[in-house]
């Protein structure tokens with residue numbers, strides 16, 4: 593275990609969930625600077641991405657895993673390493689990194705297992721880098737590993753303009769797939785098409801099942817990445833191709849539903865899903881390696897872009913959460929400690 597050696601740094605500011613509730617429960621408070629383990633680094637955080645799970649945590653519906661600050665949200669950060677644990681050889685103080693964390697990201701300092709850090713891609717700001725880890729790790733894990741995507745396959749991504757969606761569209765496209773998305777307005781659909789989706793389906797005015805079957809001449813898609821669950825499950829199964837995979841990353845419209853199991857047998861479907869947050873540091877480090885090899889060069893060449901919709905100062909975390917809950921955003925929302933710094 594280590595403690596930060598820098599002067600005046602034994603306490604830090606953090607955005608704290610003072611009690612379960614609406615966004616007004618988020619307050620900037622003083623907290624002890626985290627200690628860090630032998631395999632961890634301590635990052636001075638410049639910016640932290642906002643993710644939908646942060647809102648579920650704030651409402652008391654998504655508790656932090658053991659060993660993670662229970663009342664400081666934040667699943668992804670970017671900043672500068674200030675201290676390293678005694679077993680860490682891959683990083684040094686002064687390195688600029690972004691990282692996926694299991695919580696505690698809305699803080700001035702965050703302790704991170706070294707393997708969960710990635711370099712800030714050349715040419716990107718710390719704000720842009722902070723918008724990447726949670727969604728890129730989740731999409732890689734669920735579409736490419738769990739969903740067994742191979743070049744040439746087609747994927748339906750629900751919530752195309754979500755943080756997850758804008759990462760998925762670009763990653764699948766870049767890896768040689770065809771992407772269809774759902775979104776709640778025509779404008780959002782066109783936005784996704786400009787980003788690389790073959791077709792955006794306005795789920796408020798069209799049946800995504802009918803559109804997918806029409807666009808694929810009745811075949812269906814190979815993979816569906818779904819965060820909606822509930823009533824989407826049966827139409828999801830109906831518009832999957834033979835050997836198709838339904839990968840659930842949430843069930844925002846309910847975790848109970850009725851389906852016809854005959855789809856699964858007739859088309860030899862796989863229904864799977866996962867949550868990344870509580871997985872081990874080793875599991876996340878393995879994803880980091882794959883992202884570094886396959887996706888980071890595409891971020892550095894500009895083939896894949898960070899999509900930052902709006903940046904808020906850290907003390908305006910309540911406004912950032914309100915924007916996410918309004919679903920007006922397209923892409924990522926990021927919190928920054930010092931506005932104008934690290935962009």
Ligand SMILES: NC(=O)c1ccc[n+]([C@@H]2O[C@H](COP(=O)([O-])OP(=O)(O)OC[C@H]3O[C@@H](n4cnc5c(N)ncnc54)[C@H](OP(=O)(O)O)[C@@H]3O)[C@@H](O)[C@H]2O)c1
Nearest residue numbers: 643644730751754755756775776819841842866867868919
């Ligand atoms: N399992 C994991 O490891 C993991 C990790 C990270 C995130 N997640 C989940 O992934 C989801 C997205 O997270 P995020 O941070 O990217 O959130 P986000 O940016 O707030 O996105 C949520 C999206 O849901 C869309 N949506 C709502 N109702 C819909 C419907 N009926 N059909 C299609 N789209 C609908 C909204 O778009 P419209 O305005 O167009 O409706 C919005 O774009 C969340 O549910 C989150 O919990 C899971």
